[in-house]
Amino acid sequence: MSTLVKTHFAGPSYLNGFFGKELFNEYNTPAFSGSVPAVNVIENQEGFRIEVAAPGLQKGDFKLNLEKNQLTISAQKEVKEEESNEKYTRREFKYNSFQRTFTLPNTVDGDKIEATYNEGVLSIALPKREEAKEKPARLIEIA
8 A cells, every 4th residue: 555645846845945045045145345236036937036226237237147057146337436626636446346146946947047127126037947837736537
């Protein structure tokens, strides 16, 4: 006689690894000069979305790199300040930068990741693989 065990792939034990720490575990401590932008991670049926609040930056300031299942989000912006008066000229060059690396779950389809930047928010869409998407319940007929 065999026993049927009910398993939930999205049950608490599976989610503890995700939500117990952070949904997408950061690989390193953020490396930055200045402040680190706030990050939101949102999940829906189709996948995940990472939102990075980065006002003052432009689309070209960002670099996204995916290597294996490590997504690195980085940005660097050069800020030039110049002050002149009759006796001297002062110039300062500052570089504001940050880098965050996230370990993505295996359910993400890395070939379909897309990013947009709009009104100070970098939004990265991380779609789930088809086989990882939750399927609706179906009735199995008995032959």
